[in-house]
Amino acid sequence: MLQFSFTEEQEDFRKILRQYSKEVLLPQYTKWDREKKTPRHLWEELGELGVTGLRIPEKYGGSAADCITTGIAAEEIGKGDFNLTYSVMLNALIGEILSIHANNAIKSEWLPKIAQGKSIVGIAITEPQAGTDAGGIQSTAIRKGDHFILNGEKSGISVATVADAFILFAKTDPTAGNRGISAFLVPSDLPGVDCRGYEDMGNIPIGRGSVYLTDVMIPEQYLIGNLNEGFSQVMNGFDLSRLLIGLQCIGTATQSLDETIEHVKTRHSFGKPLAVNQAVSFPIVHHYTQLELVKWQAYRGLWLRDECLQHTKEAASVKWLAPKYSSEAIHECLLLNGHYAYTKEMPFEQRLRDVIGLEIGDGTAQANQMVIAKHLIGKEFRSYQKI
Template structure:
């Protein structure tokens, strides 16, 4: 495995570090406003910090997937929710680059990479979160296009200009007959409803209702009936990015906790001199280092053109759980001060918790791992 950081990657990492320092003081305000400033998105895009692994011809930077992960981790140190712009940008950008018609890809991908627009992804539904292979949303052909009916739950629902959505275009068994579409969210028949989430509020998650919503034929992504396969391939990438995203939030919290316990005293000694304080933090350093390496290995496998579905599933269930446990321990290590809402720890705890749910629960990820480790008939 080669995790060498070349000059180009280092330049992107340095830029992400600077952005993280800039955005950290505004984390609480973004949560209250429930929005990420569009100007901040454009700044990130100008620096090449959104989906840099995409081709330069489409607005990317021809970088490695590993670079994309490094960026996500660093930005999340400043604000986990801002790192969503990069993670969703890479996920959707790769789907469009792989499956959209050339005229659609060339129109939308540069908008994503520049930060000019957000394009969300609508896979989950209010009645079918984990069962992505059985959507109730439908698309029927009409007037050289398609008419959509149904509801999707998605991040950036309140702010995105468009969304990649998945709908059933023909009846069949689970996972079959599902197609993907790019839908501009200013079309007739679309209504957005904000979700009262306990965390990651700045990403504007919500429900999007599609009622007799017509889109042109060119908005079909890939071949008819292949949408489920398309999205599963995309999530292999985004799951590793999410792993590094939550690790970034946990690592900065751990760094702050080492500093706090080194200056706070009890019984005339720094807190960090007590084994009961230092050992849990040392364990946290170990766990985060291991989780980071797993995510980096997964991205290296992708860059090398090797299978990485199993490793991506490991990233998605283990990294968010580890990050949550680490932040929780750090909160306890701060004592009463960690419990205050004017400190960033409690917000990070809530934000990371959401990623134990979104983009695949631990139970689904373990099912994926089992089915890629033993014969399918022997797995759950």
């Protein structure tokens, strides 16, 4: 029988994270943006709470949590600090890829540190000429004896300037298209790896930037999974990260709505609370309804993944609409809170800047609509598309 509820353990986990987000993360949220700093100590605190190792096996220090529990973490951490939800979303994606495809040496070396929040690992796919068309990767990995030599450029990479390593995708068979791409674990301190940050509009504490590779030597044991099969590995991972991104955005937008509701209930104009005006209350209702609908589609997608059922179009629909609806809701909250909300004394302007970034990352609206169309229309659509 289908149950639209969380387990007692999941509700307890939510309560713990909600309190931590409210008391620890939320008061410092704007601090890291202003200081342009990645709070690595908070990644370690989240490791102590079990957040950074949710999709990592217990033998490597994780909790092997289900996807729904991981979604709860993304939603609740998002209410306190949008950027720290990368410790949920990114670690879940990295944790799955390494746990399933990496050899035992990589797992033993990296998974415990990731689970503890002591190491940050990024995923490097996008290139200047290969964004939505990830199969257009031009970076190369050429075998030379018991090593691979990597050359190329990765762009728009989250945690580029702070990561200890990257799961990096490069062409190992230039003649094989998407099937000629392999994945490697690349430590960021290797000779020939150069990481440079961007002056971004938002997501400042994430340290987004480019990673340049110049004759980087990688031992063959740092190959992840099978040679030439990296593309299929990451495509499945995107179904998880897109659902978690949806809950990350919704958590931030929901927190903005909650704060705005309190404001319009207590702020008076012309002798009455702002909240009694339909021009104020109806927009709040509108955004609440949209966020709730997408939230439950996200949890449904995570349930499908836990049940090993197809969920690609569900993930794409969440990734398409959650950042869009969330940015619209936060924008409305900023306006309803008045001119102080336009200053950096309140968190709304930063939330808006941060969420907009995920209207691009992990697939634009158009890219996700193409994914949905492929699954709805079938081979007639797929035969003309590359995604």
